[in-house]
Amino acid sequence: MKIVLVGHGMVGHKFLEALRQLQFPAADVTVLGEEPRTAYDRVHLSDFFAGKTAEDLSLVEPGFFADTGFDLRLNSRAAAIDRRAKTVTTQDGVTLSYDKLVLATGSYPFVPPVKGSDRGQCFVYRTIEDLEAMKEASAISRKGVVVGGGLLGLECAKALRDLGLETHVVEFAPRLMAVQVDDDGGRILRSKIEALGVQVHTERNTLEITDGRQARHRMVFADGSHLETDMIVFSAGIRPRDELARQNALAVGARGGIAIDDQCRTSDPDIYAIGECAAWRDQTFGLVAPGYEMARIAARQLAGEAGAVFAGADMSTKLKLMGVDVASIGDAHGRTPGCRSFRYTDECKQIYKKIVVSADGKHLLGAVLVGNADEYGTLLQMALNGIALPEAPEFLILPAGDGKARPGLGAHELPDSAQICSCNNVSKEQICTAVAEGATSIGEIKACTQAGATCGGCVPLVTQIMKAEMAKLGMAVTDHLCEHFPHSRQELYHLVRVGGIRSFDELLARHGRGLGCDICKPTAASIFASCWNDFVLKGELASLQDSNDYFLGNIQKDGSYSVVPRMPGGEVTPDGLIAVAQVAKKYGLYTKITGGQRVDLFGARVEQLPLIWEELIAAGFESGHAYGKSLRTVKSCVGSTWCRYGVQDSVGLAVELENRYKGLRAPHKIKFGVSGCTRECAEAQGKDVGIIATERGWNLYVCGNGGMKPRHAELIASDLDKTALVRLIDRFLMFYIRTADRLQRTSTWRDNLEGGLDYLKAVLIDDSLGIGDELERQMQHVVDTYQCEWKTAVTDPGVRRRFRSFVNDPQPDARIVFVEERGQIRPARADERVPALAATAELST
Amino acid sequence: MSTKKPRWTAVCKIGDILPGTGVCALVEDHHVAVFRLGEDGFYAIDNIDPRSGASVLSRGLIGNLGEHLVVASPLYKNHFDLRTGACLEAPEHSVRAHRVQVRGEAVFVSLSTLS
Ligand SMILES: Cc1cc2nc3c(=O)[nH]c(=O)nc-3n(C[C@H](O)[C@H](O)[C@H](O)COP(=O)(O)OP(=O)(O)OC[C@H]3O[C@@H](n4cnc5c(N)ncnc54)[C@H](O)[C@@H]3O)c2cc1C
Ligand code: SF4
Numbered sequence: 001m002k003i004v005l006v007g008h009g010m011v012g013h014k015f016l017e018a019l020r021q022l023q024f025p026a027a028d029v030t031v032l033g034e035e036p037r038t039a040y041d042r043v044h045l046s047d048f049f050a051g052k053t054a055e056d057l058s059l060v061e062p063g064f065f066a067d068t069g070f071d072l073r074l075n076s077r078a079a080a081i082d083r084r085a086k087t088v089t090t091q092d093g094v095t096l097s098y099d100k101l102v103l104a105t106g107s108y109p110f111v112p113p114v115k116g117s118d119r120g121q122c123f124v125y126r127t128i129e130d131l132e133a134m135k136e137a138s139a140i141s142r143k144g145v146v147v148g149g150g151l152l153g154l155e156c157a158k159a160l161r162d163l164g165l166e167t168h169v170v171e172f173a174p175r176l177m178a179v180q181v182d183d184d185g186g187r188i189l190r191s192k193i194e195a196l197g198v199q200v201h202t203e204r205n206t207l208e209i210t211d212g213r214q215a216r217h218r219m220v221f222a223d224g225s226h227l228e229t230d231m232i233v234f235s236a237g238i239r240p241r242d243e244l245a246r247q248n249a250l251a252v253g254a255r256g257g258i259a260i261d262d263q264c265r266t267s268d269p270d271i272y273a274i275g276e277c278a279a280w281r282d283q284t285f286g287l288v289a290p291g292y293e294m295a296r297i298a299a300r301q302l303a304g305e306a307g308a309v310f311a312g313a314d315m316s317t318k319l320k321l322m323g324v325d326v327a328s329i330g331d332a333h334g335r336t337p338g339c340r341s342f343r344y345t346d347e348c349k350q351i352y353k354k355i356v357v358s359a360d361g362k363h364l365l366g367a368v369l370v371g372n373a374d375e376y377g378t379l380l381q382m383a384l385n386g387i388a389l390p391e392a393p394e395f396l397i398l399p400a401g402d403g404k405a406r407p408g409l410g411a412h413e414l415p416d417s418a419q420i421c422s423c424n425n426v427s428k429e430q431i432c433t434a435v436a437e438g439a440t441s442i443g444e445i446k447a448c449t450q451a452g453a454t455c456g457g458c459v460p461l462v463t464q465i466m467k468a469e470m471a472k473l474g475m476a477v478t479d480h481l482c483e484h485f486p487h488s489r490q491e492l493y494h495l496v497r498v499g500g501i502r503s504f505d506e507l508l509a510r511h512g513r514g515l516g517c518d519i520c521k522p523t524a525a526s527i528f529a530s531c532w533n534d535f536v537l538k539g540e541l542a543s544l545q546d547s548n549d550y551f552l553g554n555i556q557k558d559g560s561y562s563v564v565p566r567m568p569g570g571e572v573t574p575d576g577l578i579a580v581a582q583v584a585k586k587y588g589l590y591t592k593i594t595g596g597q598r599v600d601l602f603g604a605r606v607e608q609l610p611l612i613w614e615e616l617i618a619a620g621f622e623s624g625h626a627y628g629k630s631l632r633t634v635k636s637c638v639g640s641t642w643c644r645y646g647v648q649d650s651v652g653l654a655v656e657l658e659n660r661y662k663g664l665r666a667p668h669k670i671k672f673g674v675s676g677c678t679r680e681c682a683e684a685q686g687k688d689v690g691i692i693a694t695e696r697g698w699n700l701y702v703c704g705n706g707g708m709k710p711r712h713a714e715l716i717a718s719d720l721d722k723t724a725l726v727r728l729i730d731r732f733l734m735f736y737i738r739t740a741d742r743l744q745r746t747s748t749w750r751d752n753l754e755g756g757l758d759y760l761k762a763v764l765i766d767d768s769l770g771i772g773d774e775l776e777r778q779m780q781h782v783v784d785t786y787q788c789e790w791k792t793a794v795t796d797p798g799v800r801r802r803f804r805s806f807v808n809d810p811q812p813d814a815r816i817v818f819v820e821e822r823g824q825i826r827p828a829r830a831d832e833r834v835p836a837l838a839a840t841a842e843l844s845t
Numbered sequence: 846m847s848t849k850k851p852r853w854t855a856v857c858k859i860g861d862i863l864p865g866t867g868v869c870a871l872v873e874d875h876h877v878a879v880f881r882l883g884e885d886g887f888y889a890i891d892n893i894d895p896r897s898g899a900s901v902l903s904r905g906l907i908g909n910l911g912e913h914l915v916v917a918s919p920l921y922k923n924h925f926d927l928r929t930g931a932c933l934e935a936p937e938h939s940v941r942a943h944r945v946q947v948r949g950e951a952v953f954v955s956l957s958t959l960s
């Protein structure tokens with residue numbers, strides 16, 4: 001069967017995935033995509049401004065087309081269809097024949113017919129190219145206007161604000177988000193958005209755009225007023241791309257869109273339409289979930305499953321616009337005959353909540369939540385599954401003033417078939433199955449079921465179901481550190497901090513059992529260090545340290561250690577380099593430059609370590625903490641001091657930051673990067689903390705990673721001055737130390753953080769938990785009590801004595817054997833060691 | 846080399862081993878890891894980690910896993926029973942356990958019969 005798919009957007013690609021999953025061998029598939037790239041995640045398009053690249057947003061897993069054999073043609077717009085000959089012709093004249101044709105052409109942004117809307121610096125918000133053009137224009141603009149105060153318009157306004165523009169929203173209707181929220185909700189939303197520095201102009205009908213006096217454009221409104229701006233983005237709704245249908249006399253919906261039946265077939269049974277371009281019962285769907293459902297239905301129909309039908313879709317939405325929660329469920333406007341509503345308004349906290357219930361008061365029909373949408377998951381499930389309402393439904397939205405728990409919805413009340421993730425159609429049952437098969441973190445659930453992987457709105461509910469299921473299966477113990485402590489690392493941290501606990505014996509006596517092990521001892525040691533910052537080898541603390549921390553070096557495969565002196569920011573003087581080289585030469589060490597811009601010296605035996613360090617300290621070096629779960633390096637580029645593009649002194653900042661946070665113990669190692677301009681030569685976005693200079697200060701990115709699972713860091717604040725930057729980093733690091741699991745890098749921590757980036761920003765920037773000062777104080781304590789561990793170690797005879805190969809013999813460990821390679825030493829392989837070891841081998845026979 | 850009567854070698858003073866840690870001693874040219882669990886629990890096993898061939902087990906963290914008193918190899922984190930030398934994860938990588946005695950302040954080790 002020859003299938004031609006027109007449009008490789010979100011829904012088109014879902015269709016291809018569905019075909020693959022159905023293992024439909026007879027399919028010979030050709031894909032025509034108009035855009036220059038393969039399908040990407042349009043829902044998260046705005047993340048492009050937060051540093052995500054086109055590759056990050058791609059929906060196509062590597063090798064997809066090679067594996068499936070589907071023939072993909074990009075930059076190929078389908079220009080004509082010949083229904084009788086059953087062919088499609090592209091704009092460059094290539095003609096393809098089909099047995100079945102699938103249209104997934106999406107929508108185009110509607111630009112109102114305003115005179116002057118074709119002037120330069122006027123944009124729409126739909127594709128990566130649109131955003132690239134906006135970004136470029138923003139660099140030469142001061143002011144930006146978004147025309148349209150709907151969901152997309154507000155998202156676009158946020159993008160403009162984040163690009164540093166003075167931002168205005170111009171809306172034709174009397175309120176924002178007219179489709180999703182009612183008047184009262186719209187009012188609260190407006191004041192919240194204005195509080196964030198975006199100016200809102202409602203009931204403004206743009207008549208004309210002309211030359212401005214102070215800015216590039218002047219928008220003239222019907223009421224005679226005007227507004228000047230440098231750039232304009234139109235976000236006044238979308239229109240289905242049904243032009244191919246119209247040209248070929250296929251039926252279209254009353255309000256546009258290619259008309260389809262329950263099988264997703266158009267009026268020509270060999271042509272299907274799916275996604276935003278399709279109109280089902282005269283209704284088009286501007287959300288991705290219904291489109292995904294159509295994609296699955298169409299694929300199953302083509303594979304011969306006559307029973308697969310599209311049955312409409314839920315249009316409930318929840319989103320966060322500039323940190324403001326907005327949600328709308330079902331019949332939000334109360335249009336069902338006889339329905340009644342309950343409302344709650346808090347003008348101080350700017351919260352508005354409304355529920356719409358059926359005439360008999362038994363079922364939830366709809367809801368609007370503005371300012372706080374914590375109840376979204378519960379209410380949505382109640383509405384979708386027809387769950388009986390509690391006696392006094394108003395308590396569903398009233399704050400729990402009396403301290404009593406809300407009549408929430410336990411995960412156990414949901415039927416197994418309940419659809420939890422509507423974007424990817426994941427049921428409760430699928431999540432439970434994934435748990436039973438071993439997925440025990442939200443990241444793993446995402447990876448194997450896709451739940452929460454698209455819009456993320458269902459993540460709290462998915463987490464709740466996951467935890468309930470784990471408890472049911474007796475797996476809830478998994479967040480316990482080990483058999484000795486029935487607590488997670490986060491709980492232990494809290495117990496240590498609040499209880500003022502400073503020794504492992506006390507911790508064990510008060511909160512644990514048994515003798516401890518190689519899991520809980522280093523964890524406790526790390527927590528003690530983060531909280532109290534005593535010398536890590538002091539007294540009993542020494543016995544808790546991993547071998548690396550115990551010998552203040554990195555153990556290598558042969559039992560020798562590596563030595564890494566700190567070189568803050570990667571800066572080192574010629575004399576420093578000479579001193580390092582002399583030490584390396586004297587002790588015969590292998591030297592290598594690390595990825596963190598310093599020098600690593602390998603092949604030191606334990607008894608050599610204090611001698612080597614004595615010499616390094618004398619030359620002015622300090623411990624580099626390469627052995628610890630702690631701050632490693634702050635990588636930097638030369639910045640404005642030397643580089644002709646640099647806009648700030650990146651090395652200076654890197655040195656300062658490295659000196660501030662050196663020695664800080666954390667759940668895992670921490671790396672920083674500082675780049676002197678957006679060219680990003682220090683690769684800061686691959687680091688736990690990345691800083692990129694701007695004309696006006698510093699942009700802060702967090703939770704990036706290189707290594708095994710690369711992840712781009714995300715922008716959390718722009719154009720900070722140094723004081724604000726340091727404050728935010730203090731908070732970030734301490735919050736990570738306080739809440740992460742053992743050996744969890746910031747990137748995995750972030751992926752598992754309920755509430756995601758918005759939550760993190762709320763805690764760090766808006767201080768939503770009220771712990772900002774405390775975190776800063778705790779960090780300051782660590783900074784003030786810093787010591788070079790090696791300096792303390794070499795000057796303490798008790799500690800120094802422990803650095804020897806044998807307790808009863810001064811000789812070195814003869815099993816450490818080196819051979820030469822490329823002019824330096826390397827550990828001998830087993831076959832090369834034979835002569836040296838023969839002696840020992842003999843003795844043991 | 847096999848002996849009937851245990852031959853004891855004094856390896857160090859009690860105070861040479863920090864409670865909760867181990868040291869490596871040379872006993873008749875063998876590398877032996879001697880551990881001190883708490884104040885007065887002493888154990889000895891081979892110091893060489895069979896998986897890597899490196900002489901490092903004395904540098905591992907000690908504690909218990911269920912019934913077993915164990916040390917975790919600092920290289921690959923596999924656990925060895927301090928009383929028997931058995932490797933809990935991979936029995937083929939087990940080592941030998943040796944006898945330890947404390948007389949007064951001194952710690953003595955006697956190598957177990959060599960196989
Ligand atoms: C900024 C933004 C934020 C959004 N946020 C959300 C959200 O939070 N939640 C949500 O549910 N939805 C959201 N959406 C909507 C969601 O992205 C769309 O519902 C979804 O992309 C629709 O998928 P589609 O495949 O039908 O259309 P598209 O993804 O637009 O794909 C259609 C593709 O077909 C191509 N095409 C068109 N005509 C032709 C032709 N003749 N020949 C070849 N190719 C052609 C187009 O170039 C395009 O690549 C958002 C959209 C935007 C722009
Ligand atoms: S990031 Fe910018 S300042 Fe730094 S080296 Fe590269 S181009 Fe120069």
Ligand code: SF4
Nearest residue numbers: 554556557595707708
């Ligand atoms: S990448 Fe692998 S081999 Fe290289 S240093 Fe890291 S752990 Fe060792």
